[in-house]
Amino acid sequence: MNVISTRQLSKSYGTTVALRDLDLEVRPGEVYGLLGPNGAGKTTTLRLLIDVIRPTRGSIRLFGAHMSPRLRGRIGYLPGDLVLYDRLTGADYLGFCGALREHPDLSEALRLAKRLDLDLDRRTDELSKGNRQKLGIVQAFAHRPELVILDEPASGLDPLAQREFHTYLREYVDGGGTVLFSSHVLSEVEHVADRVGILLAGRLVVEDTVTSLKANAVRELTFTFGEEVAAASFSGIPGVQAAVQVSGTEIRCRVTGAVGELVRTAARFPLLNVTSHEPDLEDIFVHYTEEHSDDD
Structure with missing residues (x-):
């Protein structure tokens, strides 16, 4: 059973077509990288998957079922336009997210924050862009989800943080997790993705392993x-x-x-x-x- 499966998934805003007939399958225990220029439909795809927006046409199944409150607890999400509560410390923010998820155990979040060298005692309005991004990554993994959906996760991270994050990502997948992420950082996709899909003008134009894509290029x-x-x-x-x-x-x-x-x-x-x-x-x-x- 695929972790993510879409059929003819489409989204339009008036006369503007953001996504066209997307058939996407993400398998258990893999890292799937979604590539595409601005406006290609990457963020639209991720938002449809987590039920923030609804499709114009087509279907989505996660873990073999339609989205429900029960399924949301099995998913971690990092938006591309992360918004934080400026008056909260990083620890307060993670505690707030844990309460919403009914998952108060922050042990995984604390371990990942330490690996990323993130100070959770500072207020979020005092954090640099890179450290705000680290906090967003930590909250996505804090409740040990089975599936993590990440929109441009490496944005703002310094090289050392990127390397540590990529190592953690592989450990997470080796432990049974599944990742779907979008990125403009092509070297990141090449480094961590098992399979790659390229979206252009809302259409999936190619999908394959990185090795196969390079062999046929x-x-x-x-x-x-x-x-x-x-x-x-x-x-x-x-x-x-x-x-x-x-x-x-x-x-x-x-x-x-x-x-x-x-x-x-x-x-x-x-x-x-x-x-x-x-x-x-x-x-x-x-x-x-x-x-x-x-x-x-």
Whole structure:
């Protein structure tokens, strides 16, 4: 049974379509990263899942059931526009959240706050953006939820805090938890996500593991030869999208999939060197954004 399952989930505001026919499945014990530019529908998706807003069309099931007060207690949530009570200390705020959830045990919250180096004795209006974000993260995990939904969780965190948070996230999932998060920080998604979905103009345009996305992405291989070689020698090779003559002895090829045939072809000439630009998640994201730009 999937932890999250949506079917044709759609949300419109008047004539503006924020989300279109989203079929999303998040499995138990995984970290699912949702990528997309501003306005792609990421925050709308997360708000629909926690029942803050209602869909125009489609269905949502969490833990195999429709949203209910009982299910809310199994979910932790960090909004992208976190609002805190300025006159409360961090400890007071966590106690307030615990009372609302009927979960007064703050032991997990205290452990995570210590790991993130968060001072819970300071009032929230005295906290920096990064420390306010830490407090939001702590409250999302404080009641040991089975599912945590996070909107831009690394926003404002310094590198050390990010690293500790990512370590905690993996420990949480290894312990049986499930995470769905959105992010603009592509390196974060690449580092912690098991699977990635890319939203563009309210549509899920691709979904796969990070490893698979990178394996099927466009890569650049540059071959340097001991004598002049024509770029036309590399045309028609399976997977080669383009071969460009950089100089008389240097050829740059854009290729997807396996590169064995391309390398074998290059080896027929006096090959001196091969350099490869391996795609990262940012390259993949830009590729899909450009490919689907006409849908905006």
